[in-house]
Structures are given as structure tokens and as C-alpha cells.
Amino acid sequence: MSVSYKIRHLEQLESEAIFILRETAAQFERPVILFSGGKDSIVVARLAQKAFWPARPPMPFMHVDTGHNFKETIEFRDQFIEDIGGELIVASVQDSIDQGRAVEEKGPNASRNALQTVTLLDAIEENRFDAAVGGARRDEEKARAKERFFSHRDEFGQWDPKNQRPELWNLFNARKSQGEHFRVFPLSNWTEMDVWQYILREEIPIPSIYFSHEREVIERDGVLLDNGEFLTLMEGEKAEKRIVRFRTVGDATCTGAVESTADSLEKIIEEVASARQTERGGRADDKRSESAMEDRKKEGYF
Amino acid sequence: MSTDDGYMDMDLLRFTTAGSVDDGKSTLIGRLMYDTKTIFEDQLEAIERSSQQRGDANVNLALLTDGLRAEREQGITIDVAYRYFATPKRKFIIADTPGHIQYTRNMVTGASTANLAIILIDARKGVIEQTCRHSFIASLLRIEHVVLCINKMDLVDYSEDRYNEIVKQFTDFASRLDIKEMTFIPISALHGDNVVNRSENMPWYGGSPLLYHLETVYVGSDANHVDARFPVQWVTRPHSEKYHDYRGYAGRVAGGVFKPGDEVTVLPSGFSSKIRSIDRFEEEVEEAFSPMSVAIRLEDEIDISRGDMIVKPNNQPKVSQDIDAMICWFSSDHTLQPRGKYIIRHTTKTAKAMVKGIQYKMDINNLHKIESDLTIGMNDIARVQLRTSEPLFFDSYAKNRQTGSFVLVDAFSNKTVAAGMIR
Structure with a gap:
């Protein structure tokens, strides 16, 4: 056989x-x-x-x-x-x-x-x-x-x-x-x-914020945070428009965006394959201590 | 599909790593992940920071695998940790098991799902008791491929003589074990010799570096594709208008191959029927084999529930209430009680089991059978006879890892207290 x-x-x-x-x-x-x-x-x-x-x-x-x-x-x-x-x-x-x-x-x-x-x-x-x-x-x-x-x-x-x-x-x-x-x-x-591969293979819908889009963000401690209604600006911080996407969708106050032009699953997979930061690298909640x-x-x- | 098919369609290899304290196991895993670019910048920065704080001379790659605070503080690995990396050829799952406290329990756990075991030997120390212990467990758990990494070759001047000496030491010992395939590789995990890239320091070594071996070792024949076994896990009955009469027996194939049209027998009832279809979500598949999760529909309406097993009429498992097995005892709270009653979990079945006899305990450092002291405590391995409250449908562990394995659970503490392999 x-x-x-x-x-x-x-x-x-x-x-x-x-x-x-x-x-x-x-x-x-x-x-x-x-x-x-x-x-x-x-x-x-x-x-x-x-x-x-x-x-x-x-x-x-x-x-x-x-x-x-x-x-x-x-x-x-x-x-x-x-x-x-x-x-x-x-x-x-x-x-x-x-x-x-x-x-x-x-x-x-x-x-x-x-x-x-x-x-x-x-x-x-x-x-x-x-x-x-x-x-x-x-x-x-x-x-x-x-x-x-x-x-x-x-x-x-x-x-x-x-x-x-x-x-x-x-x-x-x-x-x-x-x-x-x-x-x-x-x-x-x-x-x-x-x-990501499974989402692509199965053609599963996902929220739009995973794909690249223009968004007003604040850069804080190297993390890009959404300048939304829940964020309190600190002194000297200025919101600016960037082309970003999110790698995780947690609480909007601590989930960081990454600058990205990946606007399709295929491009996201390419990006993940060459990424040099873990997906939680942008999460302020994990950075609080080791x-x-x-x-x-x-x-x-x- | 438009993306790189290399990523979409890969082989999977599960392996376990075992070693003693300080033989560089975590460094080896760190090295594999670092050299295959699995470690990310933020992870590297984090361990660089910690290494500095601890006063380590080099970046301490072990900090990458030791995830719990107590582990980092004490510089030890407490529990089985699972690690993942991929190359364009294969995806790997590592069950990284600590070498010291609870060593047997953790290594048995890691080995239970592995196709391959890496055992580390410190080139300065050669084959020691722990090497024997790890090899015995790999053999007991029937890991078919064992790779002996002779590490810290840099500390013995990359000596070929020393390497050959250790290979001979191990081969002599392993002749008493049942290991299908052994591979020896001289490495330095710290400097990366023969881990991902061929070492320039050991031109005398003609074999492959470790990663190449992991990428190419053939594991396709490890699962049992001969003896058809389907433990029923769940009965799917939609009760919806469209699927009013649908009755699917959901589960994961534990052995052999099932096809629509196959004659089958259902245990324990002994009733026979034919497979009408094998469903995987909305599609019907042509065949199902281990480890596929499917739902089987039969031509006839038979009363079947969780814990029953669908098999072929001309190839049936053993059906018995008497079990002869090797067990590894896990509990630090209690020793194994002669005549004690436990809950046994075997395939999808749960029953009660009584300890009828303890035949011997293994001294796993020298493979001697101990019959004078039958106290079975944590990390002990023993041969026992059990009597179950109802018949189990089983094969020997040597024939089938899924239908030949079980765990014992303490009914009072609810803890998993032993793992068993049926003889």
C-alpha cells in the first residue's frame, strides 16, 4: 500500500x-x-x-x-x-x-x-x-x-x-x-x-480594523493608540493621521495599531511572516511589567 | 490560493526535549528559535533587559522559555512549556520538559504527544543516570525517533574521540531499550554549531545539522492506519426541520481507515451496520483516518452513545475488564493504593478501576525491576493489574497510542494521578 x-x-x-x-x-x-x-x-x-x-x-x-x-x-x-x-x-x-x-x-x-x-x-x-x-x-x-x-x-x-x-x-x-x-x-x-491562514482558507469574515486604513492616532511610549473618545491626551501629545491596522482588537485604550498598508488577508499574512514584533508587542497592558x-x-x- | 502555498500546506512535527539541569536545553530551543527568526524583536529586547539585570554575560536565551516569575527567579523550568516555530518545510511544536523536579511526570506528559524526542547529553559528563532515565521514558512512551544531541562540544575542543566515546556509551545502554531510530548529533547550542548550520569546528562529522534532521525525518508511518478504531465522542442530533432525522456519531479517528460503505461493528452492543457517510462540516469525505475529526452516519438506527466504539467486524480490539499496564504515578499527595479505586479515562470512556495488583516498580536509572518495595510514589513507574467496572475496548499501547493509553483520576481531589500504557 x-x-x-x-x-x-x-x-x-x-x-x-x-x-x-x-x-x-x-x-x-x-x-x-x-x-x-x-x-x-x-x-x-x-x-x-x-x-x-x-x-x-x-x-x-x-x-x-x-x-x-x-x-x-x-x-x-x-x-x-x-x-x-x-x-x-x-x-x-x-x-x-x-x-x-x-x-x-x-x-x-x-x-x-x-x-x-x-x-x-x-x-x-x-x-x-x-x-x-x-x-x-x-x-x-x-x-x-x-x-x-x-x-x-x-x-x-x-x-x-x-x-x-x-x-x-x-x-x-x-x-x-x-x-x-x-x-x-x-x-x-x-x-x-x-x-490568519485558517481565516484565509475558510474565508471567514473579520472586523474591518484588522485591515489597513487611515486613522487618527496618538504615539505614546512607542505604541500607536486610537485617538477615540476613551483616550485622555497627555500634555504635549498630538493626534496625527497615519495609515494603520490593528493586530489585536482589545480595549481601545490599550490596544496599539501598527503602521501598515496591508489591506487584504494575503497581505496581512505576508506582513505576519516578515514581522519582527509579536502581535502583543503593541499592547500597553503587557508592558506594565515582565x-x-x-x-x-x-x-x-x- | 494566491498566497505562498509553502505556508498554507505544511507538515507538522511534534517533538519533546529532555535534558538535565544545566545541559543547555533551553539554550538549544532559544537557538533554534533565534536562528529560524522565530524570536521577535520585542521578545529579544525583553530578554536582553533581563539578562543584564541578572548579570549574565551573554544574552540568556533560556529566559525565553521560562515564562513564569518563579522560573526566572530560580533559573529553572517548572512545567511543560509548549513552543512553536516553523521553517518553509515544516511547522514544529516543542514540548519543553524540565529535567529536575517532577521530571518523570513532565517528560511523560510531553512525550505522550510527540513523534520525536531530543535528549541532550553534556559532552563533558557523557551518559549519566538522567540520560538513561530520559531514554527509558522515550522508549516506554514509544517515541519512534530519538535524537541524541551531544552538547557543549566547544568545551571538549570539538573532539571526535570524545563524541565517539559517548555514542558507544549510549548505544551499549540503549540495546536494552526499544527505540526504532536513533540519531547522534554533536552540537554547541551556545555557539550554534550543527544546530541550524553545519559546524566548521567539526569537519569530521558527516551527518546533518539538527534542524535539517527535524525538517526531513519521515514520521508518516508513526500512526496506526491498519486497525480501524472510532471512539464515539458526541452524538449530533440537530432536531431541526431540515435535518430532522440526522444522527451523526462525532469523534476523532483513533486508528485505521474508514470509508463510506464499510461494514462496521459497534461496541459494546455488537450490532453491525454500514457507513452511510462520513461528514466533515458541510462536505462528505471519501475516507477518514487518524487524527481526523469527523462525524460518521450509519445505515441503520442503532443506539450508540459516548464511550462506544465503531470498529470493523474482522478486526476488533480487546474487550475486557482486566487491564495489565505500565503506569507512571503523578501524585505527590498520595501513593498508589493497593486495592484502591480510581476513575479511569480511556478513549472517550469513563469507568471505575480498582488496583488488583502491583507486580513491580522500575528503577529507571538502570532498568532493574524492584519487587521488594512496592510503594508507588510520585515519578515512579510500575507494572500493575487493574479491574474496571465495565469492559474497555483497547489495544496494546505498542499497537496504538490512542486506544492503548489511559489516565487515572482521584475521585476525591479530582486530580489526574497516573498515566497508563496497556501491555
């Missing part, structure tokens, strides 16, 4: 992620898919659509909304979820602030990024979710490289990186005590490049 039974890397990653999503549906009572409208969560949503086809994904989608969004992302979010026939839950950071559950940061670099953790954990508890599926990848950041597919969270939503369950072969252990939950990461083994991500994750961040 000379036939070679082999599948290529994107198919292998897709197959693995679909396996994880089906395992999530089978092993948990009330899983939810976290959906921000960013490219990684879009890929997760697409994989969920495939995993359970022709049935609808047996879990709702939830957006933890900082209120500091790019409007393009929100329009996209609503349309995308409607198109795949999903159910959308919006958990709002503004509500957490209004209820006194979270306190807004002060100063010109104030961001609601960290406050999302409060809203997320409250929403998980309120809705009695026992698994929250996210689009985080191990290649994004060094603390994430230690993350499991099925990642345990204690009753306070905390991650204990030094005491994680080993994951072997295709076997995942989702057992937990009352009040605990899991984070599930089907894209663990994907890289930024894999995500273990900024680890600290946030331990508290229960995505």
Missing part, C-alpha cells in the same frame, strides 16, 4: 480544536464560548460551528464588554453571531463599575482591561457556567505557554500555574468541585500565522 495517510498542519490543528470543543460539550454541564469579535474568538466560533454541524453549537457566546470598544468590532460581533445562529450574552464592565464591584483606574493610562476579570468571574458565577472557552494561544505570551487545554480555576477563579493537571494523549480531565470552573483553549497549539500577564491570569483573566 503506497498511499500516505497524512493531513497537513492546518487540518491537524482544526481536527484537534474540534476534538476539544466536542469534549467540552460532553464533559461540562454549562459551557460558554467567550467571544470578543477578535480574530481568535472568531476562529473558535467557526470551529464550534463545524464541530456540531448540522446542529447549532450547544453553548452560548459571551462578550465581556469593557465599553471601550472599536465600534467596528461591536457591529461585527452582532452580525457574526446572528449569522451562525448563536445566542449572545453581553457582560458589561460598566455594570460592574456602577454596582461598585470594580473601580475605574485613574490617570492618562487608565484602562478597563484588568477590570474585565471582575465582570468575567461575576458573569460565570451568575450564569452558573462551568467552562469558559477562549481563543488564547500558547504562542501569544510566555505565561500562556504554560497553559493547558483544560485549565482548572478554583472557586475564586484563580489559576495556579505551578499545580496544573498533566494532559496526556487525547485524554482530558474536567472533574471539579462545586463552584470551580475551567477555562478551555482549543487554539492552544495555533500560532498567529496559523490563525509578569503582567501571569499576574492577571492568576487572578482569573482570560
